[in-house]
Amino acid sequence: MKQGSLIAALIQRVRGVLRRERPPVVTELVRAAIPFDPDMVHDLDLAPNDPLLVLLQSSHNVIDLANLRLDSPMAARLRAEGTRLIVPLLSQGELVGMLSLGSRRSEQDYASDDKTLLANLATQAAPALRVAQLVNQQRAEARERERIAQELKVARLIQQTLLPREVPALRGWTITPYYEPAREVGGDFYDFISLPNGHLGLVIADVTDKGVPAALVMATTRSVLRAAATRLESPAAVLARVNDMLVPDIPANMFVTCFYAVLDPSGGRLRYANAGHDVAYWRTAGGELRELRARGMPLGLMEGMIYEEYEARLRPGDHVLLYSDGLVEAHNAQREMFSFERLATFVSASEQGGQALVDSLLAELARFTGARWTQEDDITLVAVRYERLELPLDDAGWEHVAEFSITSAPDNERLAMEQVAEAVADLGLPALRLERLKTAVAEATMNAMEHGNAYRADRPTRINIRRNASTLSVRIFDYGAGPDQAAETPDLEAKLAGLQTPRGWGLHLIQHMVDDVRVNQEGEQHVVELIVRL
């Protein structure tokens, strides 16, 4: 029987027992609301420290308020409202309600038979009322579960709609995203933004909170970020703009952490800024692990924030990992966290990067958390890998472009760079890439003429240019033993402090101007090969 019908029946029964017209009032002590005549059923706000509560919980008898000597605010209120008798409804020792009766119409006192009958009635009705209450409560809980499930479905839909459908295809690069929402759906997202000059915006972000509110803030942040990224070049300026746009509208206590980087795929330049997101890792081809650190407050907290901006110069074989805190904060059965240290060690040991890194990292996480793990938060990864160039091992795969020699004499590097530029004019290299190649040729030729050939007129510097479908190779030959392998990396701060010579920039510039540099020995000749992707 439904709870409302049960109470109606109970009231009819009380009327029948007492043969009185004025109905009693049933007061429920449980909070679950019931659809019933509000004049008859009240929620009773009975304070936990009201002594009447203790009395009701311990008494199986009808309580006559006229004879009650108890310093109880509720008893005083009931008395003032005209209540004469109260009957506790106890089920298995638990107080589930209370019958409250006013004066009899005849103005006669309640007889002891009446009280006995009421007590018996209460004893029978209370368990049925309790069952009805539990059924009601379960229905309410089921409705709540359904509402939450529906909300999660909506949040998941919003997130999945906004995540990129395609991974950008960049020549020489592999980009591998991974996204796995937690059951409750957090506010993680990632994005790829196509920018002018072939540059690519890389976004990874985490909105505080979960469910639909987080998904809505995520949608807003993504739109604002896309708009700012196409108007502003600097990642720091983009984050500052997004922050100022979010602050007025973001709900209280919510904010967004975000790492934003702009990749120039042609030269491996990665400029980045960070709004309070976990630091990204950069593993060089040589096995060194570096952190892409930049300071900045999360988005949406305060207007007028300034963000630091730095840049990394990636080389072929390098890879970068962006990730969300769901990874490093994942717990195992012993409540230990996966942790930054574990992640850093793992990335440092991973030569592969890209899909291989993502797959092995997830396998490592699964080993750490164990099979019975419930994912606590969204996990998002974006792995970026600068692919190594695969060149033909012999001359069979190459097409000859040009070959010439220049006299090894000071300033003749200008001659070399102009002749190379002329020889590759038909390849249609973008202007900036051509300028970079010219600088690399000039610096490599200077080294060859000065160090390899000692500016000797009988030792010309030979330059050979060849290409295949994807690569341009410029080889510069000299008679030397090659550069000093122990040459120190130029450090401007050390140079300004007088700890290094102001010179020594040549090799450093060459490495940053082309996609790869290879040093070989061919017979008696030392060869520096400059590689440019076409």
Place this chain on the structure above:
Amino acid sequence: MPTPQPFEANVRRQPRAAIIELRGEINASAEAGLSMAYTKAEQDDPELILLNFEHVEYMNSTGIALVVGLLAKARKGKRRIAACGLSTHYREIFEITRLADYMPVFGDETAALTDNAAG
């Protein structure tokens, strides 16, 4: 190949700044001329020494080393030094070498002088 332009460095004075206008190629042969221009620019104790690269056609790693030398001299003398007029390519080289971290880089003279007047 275009005829190489010899290096030139002319110093122009503004109320609060000395501008070293660079021309031609900055390589090993520019060392003496650049050093003399800097010494001249320092006279009258300007607030700012501005290197204008607008008419520079070529700069190699030796030229970069000369600019590093000027920067070191300016820092030693606690003098402000900035650059302007760099092409996109040489601006990138200033970033790669981190010169841009120690020497503010402006689009042109007006931007640099306006910044100096404001600061």
